[in-house]
Amino acid sequence: MFGLLDVRSGSLIAGVLLLALIMVGVSAWRKSKRPASFSPLLASITRSLLILAAALVVLGLLMLTGETATILGFLVLSLVLLREFLTYGERELHTSQAVIVGLCAVVALQFWFVWERWNIAYSAFIPLVAFFFLPFLHTFSREPGFLHRTAIVQWALMLCVFSVSHTAALLQLPAILESGRDAAQHTVAQVGSVTGAHYLLFAVVTVAGARILEKITLHSTRNRGLSCVAGALGAVVLTFALLWMLPAAWYLAAAAALVGYGASFASATILASICRDRGFKDFAPTIAGFDSLVTLVVPVLCASPVIFYLMQLPL
Template identity: 25%
Template sequence: MMALNQAPHMLWYMLGAVFALLVIASVSSALLAWRYPQKNWLELRLRIRTWWWIVTVFVLAISVNRTVSLLVLAFVSFIAFKEYLTLVPTRRADHMPLFWAYLAIPIQYFWIWDGWYGMFIIFIPVYMFLFLPMRMVLVGDTRGYLHAASSLHWGLMTTVFSLSHMAYLLVLPTDVTGTMKGNGPMLVLFLVALTQLNDVAQYLWGKAFGRMKAIPLVSPNKTIAGFVGGVATTSLLGWLLGPLLTPMSPLYATVAGLLIGVTGFIGDVVMSGMKRDLGIKDTGDLLPGHGGILDRLDSLTYTAPLFFHYLRYLYY
């Protein structure tokens, strides 16, 4: 088990490896454009350029002090919730309920900053679930009420409650034995790295060996080979990285990788189902080459809360 005072060094080693991968990707993109100038490499260049921005913001979010990190992650939830509300139809009469829904974001992250787990875990699923429909009823307009209330709460649960579990990893208590339990940035790095690499692995396995579609009516590009290969790859990465970044043993880290691989796939297709229902391809254009912020966070809406509770049950 790694000592707590060694953890920051390992964190920087891992972040350095991430930046090295980006450098390799950028050089490879330039070489491909030089070697095959007749092909259009614009989307690939945009994706890599956006990844530079994403990784830079992510590094700042987890490497500064806890308050700054939580503010950055709260802002990510705000942008995700705002993007979601631009996609789903809302009623003009609900401007005050929408105000209260937005106000729930800083309150939810305040519970995290304060370390009040009990309020963190029930504030949105219980109190906001009961309060928002009541506030909408007071408007007096019942046309489209059920759809508006359910859409608002689902968005709040997905973009704020689910994603805020990633932030709570930063404030988990440190174990008195001096082990690396509670080194939040490393736990967040493990979660985010495996979630994003799972997406990449499923894409590559699907392109290389994918024949049978997994859920053709929801996400035609998802294949069974991509799913199986991605989950296997993520489980292996969990086994390799878990003992370095988390308090987990190799066995538990492998199970965590399996959990992230499976639930990351589910989060992706759930968001695809929403987009297909709305008749859109991407949730926005905030991230060139990727789409909207929800297109990048879709898997995390499932992996963040499930990994958090798995880790907390075992070690906290």
């Protein structure tokens, strides 16, 4: 065992990476030998698997260095996502220095609560405190559109901070399941985190895999409803394929993955509606020529709060 990684976690990351490399080889062979049969769908699948494999490798490297480094990695990711999300509404936000400081303070506090294992605080801080505090800062601005600016900030917090922090909090899920929420708050870092890494990888792989299957079905049938059904079935099938990683009951894990996929689909639809409403195709990309991190990452990580709380049900 190295850090938070053990043989099971390493095997899953290596398996996804190997599958991505195989798809790269197949795509390269089809493109060079049979150009006429090379399809954009194959290129899209290969690209999606490569993105997933790269994300898992980065996550694995963070886990090698321990729980604190992993939480810090998600904190940095949350700040990058927040910056991208707010970029589209910069003119409407009329962002004051107070709001910027307030947002940074909320992110820092949220992840500090996660690092401290204060689960009551990171569960309630954003919806019960930040949703009141940040709109209050907007009241000092005389610019019109108060409700619009408030909605932008609140959705940014839910999609880019709350969901990402709960992905990191999955590392603490075993301690909560074994000792209860109150007792888990007093555990030290690393307790149960190896199994927590299994839950984190399970959440990412099942939801990301289901979304890839949804994309494949949508490209083949052009039927949105059928692609959603395929994605939901994919989440369940992937759950059974990964049960060897989890100590949880199969029906609870399958239900969590299924509802998590629903949350992922809903968040992707919300992001698309935001883009359409504001009259642009995508959020500002961090890397030119690639999709934005918001578009790629947020729909997957939005499943984490659902999985985190559903796995705690006494079933």
